[in-house]
Amino acid sequence: MSTMAAFCRTAAFLLRPAKALPYTLTAARSCSSGGQYQYILVEKKGANQNVGFIQLNRPKALNALCDGLMTEMGQALDAFESDSQVGAIVITGSEKAFAAGADIKEMQNRTFQECYGGNFLAHWNRVSTVKKPVIAAVNGFALGGGCELAMMCDIIYAGEKAQFGQPEILLGTIPGAGGTQRLTRAVGKSLAMEMVLTGDRISAQEAKASGLVSKVYPTAQLVEEAIKCGEKIAGNSKLVSSMAKEAVNAAYELSLAEGNRLEKRLFHSTFATADRKEGMTAFVEKRKAIFEDK
Structure with a gap:
């Protein structure tokens, strides 16, 4: 995705005055990756176990999107795609951060030749190619790559304290995983330009008013509501x-x-x-x- 707020060395700069925040998402504490994944938690949810559930699990980095995490995300999505029981997928983070950006330390020393020759970040687009409906449950920060990840999903539900932004400009770069394209289609040229050119964030309420998200819920209820939506979808053909x-x-x-x-x-x-x-x-x-x- 883009070189955005990584919350590694750039955390204090892009999320001022944010500090390292604890992992507190009660609704997903019971998730288990079964030892298969390092950066995400994966299981099935719903009364009929027909909703795939993926939780980003890098709490110390506020779920910054490293290449390993996105590779695991693709693997989990592939598994749910081939699972005939699963009819919808929910992707979420913690109450403090859906995903605070991409991991800057992975990008800092890359050259143009490496990025262009290797088509850097190309496989991060897997979320947008899944045939089954995908719901993003966004609490806290969804910045840079986190905002792009949410926009790759088909439906975005936001917690009332969620914040969305594309702050790549503050790092001397631009969005690289659809931030300029999907955001413009979702909220229109003027607001997209403002967000991309200033790095400013918008609240969950502003995101709903602009068409970026469909519903806003209290933080503690968000994941449950997203799963309910997934169950409703999974109940259809x-x-x-x-x-x-x-x-x-x-x-x-x-x-x-x-x-x-x-x-x-x-x-x-x-x-x-x-x-x-x-x-x-x-x-x-x-x-x-x-x-x-x-």
């Missing part, structure tokens, strides 16, 4: 949910005419699924649909 996600995402890439054509093709395609037949039959028979994801 997973196959059709992926098609719906594809159609919505296409609106950012295609003209209106082309987007409508894609939507129509996907709509027609649902008529080849057993779930479409079950959904409409259940509606006519006034009963709850039982989807089999086929």
Whole structure:
């Protein structure tokens, strides 16, 4: 992602007057990575265990995004993508920081040749390519890479004390993982320009008013509400949910005419699924649909 607030040596500068903060996310203390992951905690949530749950777990660095963390994130997403039980995924951090930026110490001495030749940060985009719906539950700081990570998700829920920002300009660089592109599409040119050019942050309430997040909840309730949303999504046809996600995402890439054509093709395609037949039959028979994801 971008070279943003890393909360390594630059923590005091970018999050003034922030200090090292304790890890306090009660809702996810029971997470277990089973020894498989070093930087994240992974498990299934929900009454039917159908919501994949990924928690960033670098509390001393305020969940700064190092390359190892993002590699593990990709591995966890791959596992949930191939798990037929999982219908939605929630990504969160701690109550103090969703992710306070990318790890500057990993970037500080890189050269242009290394970055350009190796396509630096390319694999960090995995979150945006997952077919299953992904919900970001953002408490605390979502700055630089943290803000970009949240924007890669399909839905953003924010805690009432969350803060969003792209402070890369303060480090002499610019966002590198979609910050200038996704932020502009979400909040419009003027606010995106202001945030990118000044490094200023916006509150959860401002983020909701600008369209960056869909809902704001009290800090302690945020993760639970995100999981509820995931359960609701997972209760629908997973196959059709992926098609719906594809159609919505296409609106950012295609003209209106082309987007409508894609939507129509996907709509027609649902008529080849057993779930479409079950959904409409259940509606006519006034009963709850039982989807089999086929």
